[in-house]
Amino acid sequence: MNLQIQPEAASERAVEHDQLFFFITALTIFFTVVVGGILLFLAVKYRCTNSKVDRSNAPYHNTRLEVAWSVIPLLLAMLVFFWSTKQFISLTNAPKDATDIFVIGKQWMWHVQHANGIRENNEMHVPVGRPIRLTMISQDVIHAFYIPEFRLQWQVVPGRYTQMWFTPTKPGRYHIFCAMHCGAQHSEMGGYVYVLPQAEFQQWVENGGNRFQPQPKTMAEAGKQIWDKYACGSCHGPKDNERGPSLYALFNSKRKLKNGVEVVADADYIRDSIYNPAARMTAGYENTMSPYTKEQISEEQMLNVIEYIKTLGIAPSAPSGTTPTTPDPLTLRTSNEGDMTR
Amino acid sequence: MSAVAGPTVAPGPEERTNYLNKSHTIKSWLLTGDHKRIAILYLISVSFFFFLGSLAASMIRLELTSPTGTMMSSEAYNKMFTAHGVIMIFFFLIPAIPAVLGNFLIPLMVGARDLAFPRLNLASWYLYVLGGLFGIVAICMGGVDTGWTFYTPYSSLYSNSQVTLTICGAFVAGFSSIFTGINFIATIHKMRAPGLTWFKLPLFVWATYATSIIIVLGTPVVAITLLLVVAERVFHFGVFSPELGGDPVLFQHLFWFYSHPAVYIMILPGMGVISELIACFSRRKVFGYEFVAFSSLAIAGIGFLVWGHHMFVTSQSMYQGVVFSFLTFLVAIPSAIKVFNWTSTIYKGSVHWNAPFVWALGFMGLFLIGGLTGLYLGSLSTDVHLTGTYFIVAHFHYVMVGGTIMAFMGGLHFWWPKMFGRMYPDSWGKASAIITFFGFNFTFFPQFVVGYLGMPRRYHYYYFEPTWQVWHVLSTVGASILAIGFILPAFYLTWSIKNGKPAGPNPWGAKGLEWETDSPPPTENFRHPPIVTEGAYNYDPVADAEAVAKSAAKAGD
Ligand SMILES: [Cu+2]
Ligand SMILES: [Cu+2]
Numbered sequence: 025m026n027l028q029i030q031p032e033a034a035s036e037r038a039v040e041h042d043q044l045f046f047f048i049t050a051l052t053i054f055f056t057v058v059v060g061g062i063l064l065f066l067a068v069k070y071r072c073t074n075s076k077v078d079r080s081n082a083p084y085h086n087t088r089l090e091v092a093w094s095v096i097p098l099l100l101a102m103l104v105f106f107w108s109t110k111q112f113i114s115l116t117n118a119p120k121d122a123t124d125i126f127v128i129g130k131q132w133m134w135h136v137q138h139a140n141g142i143r144e145n146n147e148m149h150v151p152v153g154r155p156i157r158l159t160m161i162s163q164d165v166i167h168a169f170y171i172p173e174f175r176l177q178w179q180v181v182p183g184r185y186t187q188m189w190f191t192p193t194k195p196g197r198y199h200i201f202c203a204m205h206c207g208a209q210h211s212e213m214g215g216y217v218y219v220l221p222q223a224e225f226q227q228w229v230e231n232g233g234n235r236f237q238p239q240p241k242t243m244a245e246a247g248k249q250i251w252d253k254y255a256c257g258s259c260h261g262p263k264d265n266e267r268g269p270s271l272y273a274l275f276n277s278k279r280k281l282k283n284g285v286e287v288v289a290d291a292d293y294i295r296d297s298i299y300n301p302a303a304r305m306t307a308g309y310e311n312t313m314s315p316y317t318k319e320q321i322s323e324e325q326m327l328n329v330i331e332y333i334k335t336l337g338i339a340p341s342a343p344s345g346t347t348p349t350t351p352d353p354l355t356l357r358t359s360n361e362g363d364m365t366r
Numbered sequence: 367m368s369a370v371a372g373p374t375v376a377p378g379p380e381e382r383t384n385y386l387n388k389s390h391t392i393k394s395w396l397l398t399g400d401h402k403r404i405a406i407l408y409l410i411s412v413s414f415f416f417f418l419g420s421l422a423a424s425m426i427r428l429e430l431t432s433p434t435g436t437m438m439s440s441e442a443y444n445k446m447f448t449a450h451g452v453i454m455i456f457f458f459l460i461p462a463i464p465a466v467l468g469n470f471l472i473p474l475m476v477g478a479r480d481l482a483f484p485r486l487n488l489a490s491w492y493l494y495v496l497g498g499l500f501g502i503v504a505i506c507m508g509g510v511d512t513g514w515t516f517y518t519p520y521s522s523l524y525s526n527s528q529v530t531l532t533i534c535g536a537f538v539a540g541f542s543s544i545f546t547g548i549n550f551i552a553t554i555h556k557m558r559a560p561g562l563t564w565f566k567l568p569l570f571v572w573a574t575y576a577t578s579i580i581i582v583l584g585t586p587v588v589a590i591t592l593l594l595v596v597a598e599r600v601f602h603f604g605v606f607s608p609e610l611g612g613d614p615v616l617f618q619h620l621f622w623f624y625s626h627p628a629v630y631i632m633i634l635p636g637m638g639v640i641s642e643l644i645a646c647f648s649r650r651k652v653f654g655y656e657f658v659a660f661s662s663l664a665i666a667g668i669g670f671l672v673w674g675h676h677m678f679v680t681s682q683s684m685y686q687g688v689v690f691s692f693l694t695f696l697v698a699i700p701s702a703i704k705v706f707n708w709t710s711t712i713y714k715g716s717v718h719w720n721a722p723f724v725w726a727l728g729f730m731g732l733f734l735i736g737g738l739t740g741l742y743l744g745s746l747s748t749d750v751h752l753t754g755t756y757f758i759v760a761h762f763h764y765v766m767v768g769g770t771i772m773a774f775m776g777g778l779h780f781w782w783p784k785m786f787g788r789m790y791p792d793s794w795g796k797a798s799a800i801i802t803f804f805g806f807n808f809t810f811f812p813q814f815v816v817g818y819l820g821m822p823r824r825y826h827y828y829y830f831e832p833t834w835q836v837w838h839v840l841s842t843v844g845a846s847i848l849a850i851g852f853i854l855p856a857f858y859l860t861w862s863i864k865n866g867k868p869a870g871p872n873p874w875g876a877k878g879l880e881w882e883t884d885s886p887p888p889t890e891n892f893r894h895p896p897i898v899t900e901g902a903y904n905y906d907p908v909a910d911a912e913a914v915a916k917s918a919a920k921a922g923d
Binding site: 027028029030031040041044045048051052055056059060062063064066067068070071072073074075077078079080081082083084085086089090093094097098101102104105107108109111112113115116131164165166168170172173175176177178179181182183184199201202203204205206207208209210211212214 | 707714826
């Protein structure tokens with residue numbers, strides 16, 4: 025079995041961080057072994073049954089020694105302090121030409137907005153080799169945006185913006201975690217950063233946030249592309265979950281609303297629920313979905329989405345909590361399996 | 367230590383009246399003003415809460431063996447780790463050493479009849495129990511899910527759990543610590559025996575004194591802070607939530623202003639215990655006594671200026687981060703000084719490998735790792751990666767469990783014969799110290815790795831990164847070994863109360879006023895008030911080793 029003990033280092037900072045990390049590790053091992061070793065050695069050597077050792081004139085004071093073992097650790101500590109602080113200061117000063125991306129945290133998902141208008145949920149696409157600056161805020165409680173492969177974490181606080189920046193160095197897919205306890209589904213508040221080669225990233229932007237967009241053959245296929253683009257499945261999975269009700273077998277079924285009224289989920293209902301979710305909330309849910317504007321989903325696209333939702337049929341009987349098959353980092357997620365969980 | 371003219375012939379412990387057999391009614395226990403009885407009451411109650419907290423810990427460890435959980439919902443899991451944290455910190459680690467060993471020993475060590483304010487002492491125990499009851503009621507009514515840190519605005523506006531009740535419990539328990547702290551400060555200042563000057567005091571007294579200062583200065587801050595959370599939650603009095611015009615980061619400042627020093631409330635008394643154990647079992651005066659004594663005060667002082675290291679990745683300014691990091695490195699130095707002085711104390715000593723000494727060695731090993739891994743977290747750049755992950759969980763368990771609990775167990779094994787007048791089997795004591803040491807490393811070392819790999823703490827599921835499972839399984843296996851290390855003492859120590867062989871006043875050949883009176887001591891502590899003429903730890907390793915050799919030769923004949 026291939027046991028991993030080091031996370032991938034996928035940003036400039038990650039490499040620098042690890043040098044410092046291993047230096048501190050060396051210090052830790054050195055002092056643990058040396059001090060622990062001396063301690064054990066002395067405790068064994070001077071055991072009371074050993075009458076062969078000299079115990080006379082045992083010292084009780086040695087000011088020089090006290091100064092030495094205060095100053096040497098202090099100097100080492102200062103070395104770590106300056107090294108570490110230098111990295112930290114550069115971490116808080118983003119390069120002027122950094123690309124801005126905006127992140128909004130809320131229980132329990134991440135909204136990502138690009139300056140060019142592309143919006144993503146629980147996913148963030150970035151080009152390799154370019155500095156990226158994140159400006160982050162929370163809509164409710166404190167979260168923390170954490171990408172271990174970049175060795176980067178910062179709290180996402182309600183009421184004020186926080187910033188961090190990074191330069192990804194390796195194309196690939198990396199975890200996004202929430203690292204501040206934020207309620208029931210804290211552990212599932214995550215997603216992925218996709219670091220794309222420059223050309224591929226350009227294509228992604230041109231496709232309006234879809235990586236490889238095959239020409240859709242049917243309306244439903246076109247609808248699925250919109251569905252994937254906004255990661256609708258991350259809240260509306262095959263089964264009802266705390267984030268949102270399932271939309272499987274939705275079309276023309278009866279829905280109970282929050283106000284007690286029962287409605288038939290026809291095309292009008294679905295359209296209303298996307299443009300103005302607050303108007304007709306499903307029973308048992310709070311209004312946590314942000315409404316979509318017609319710039320985001322045009323009337324034309326809306327028809328496609330409705331066609332796609334019609335095809336959702338009966339939910340596959342997915343055993344809850346199974347590991348979703350992780351798609352190859354750089355290929356489009358084609359199945360709905362991933363939607364269940366992320 | 368000095369001239370106590372009391373008889374030293376040791377009759378069986380039952381024959382003389384002592385604080386235990388003086389009266390047997392429940393009333394005489396519940397209304398006692400005797401610091402030794404109050405210490406026993408505390409011992410029983412903190413053990414009960416330690417058991418509860420460990421139960422929660424075992425559930426957490428079982429749940430994490432699978433990436434998709436084994437038996438709980440995420441809500442239940444969050445309540446479980448919160449219960450574990452709140453119980454262990456507020457109801458076990460903070461009171462354990464001061465309220466049990468401190469209560470029992472401070473008057474004995476300074477040669478006093480009791481603490482300065484016996485009724486305040488009893489009141490502190492009642493407050494502790496009341497606080498504990500609040501906590502238990504909160505658990506019975508569904509529990510609380512905020513984590514022991516109660517971060518706002520989650521705790522004040524968003525959580526649908528028993529936040530208010532739990533906070534009331536912590537608030538009341540806080541006053542119990544304050545009462546104990548005031549009592550210790552007054553006693554150490556005003557009630558030392560004639561001749562017992564500050565620099566003749568045992569280092570445990572110095573450490574407890576430094577701890578009491580932190581308790582008295584720090585606890586009121588967290589008490590008020592927690593009340594403000596309740597005010598915001600119940601009356602929508604805006605302090606911390608931006609929706610109500612407050613500042614969520616303000617809570618972190620106020621909370622850590624106490625809760626960082628609280629780490630020292632947990633570890634300083636433990637360091638005091640270790641000084642006593644190392645001195646006694648190597649039959650040496652502690653090397654660099656003044657440095658060890660003042661390092662406790664230095665830790666207490668600088669400890670109040672480092673709270674911001676919990677907030678490097680919050681929205682505080684970069685300059686704040688740099689200053690707090692610098693001070694954090696400074697506060698590490700006094701701890702290092704202690705470790706080096708303890709090690710030097712053993713040099714040219716006459717080392718007796720009894721159970722308390724083995725616990726003390728265990729403390730040193732774990733505290734070394736715990737302290738050194740603090741470097742990663744006090745340093746800004748590495749903290750940005752590691753904070754909020756399992757790395758931090760591992761680090762503070764090394765300090766607080768590895769440090770405080772090992773010291774508590776060491777101290778309990780050392781003074782147990784004094785408390786109950788009977789010896790426990792030494793080999794069992796050594797065995798459980800060794801089992802605990804290995805079980806502990808087995809449990810928490812894997813958490814350093816999984817933290818560095820990027821697993822955030824307080825995660826119920828990790829199906830999105832199943833490679834972490836192996837570390838969690840290791841950790842859970844370790845935890846079951848650790849459990850054995852803690853369950854064993856419960857049996858042999860309890861067994862010894864009735865069946866151990868009588869200890870006599872001074873079974874270890876230790877120096878210190880507490881060893882000059884009976885075991886168990888009489889209610890008034892000393893039959894004749896002691897007068898102190900010599901300094902602490904007046905051991906003679908040469909004579910001791912000769913005596914050991916002589917008795918070995920005699921046994922060989
Ligand atoms: Cu979270
Ligand atoms: Cu701290």
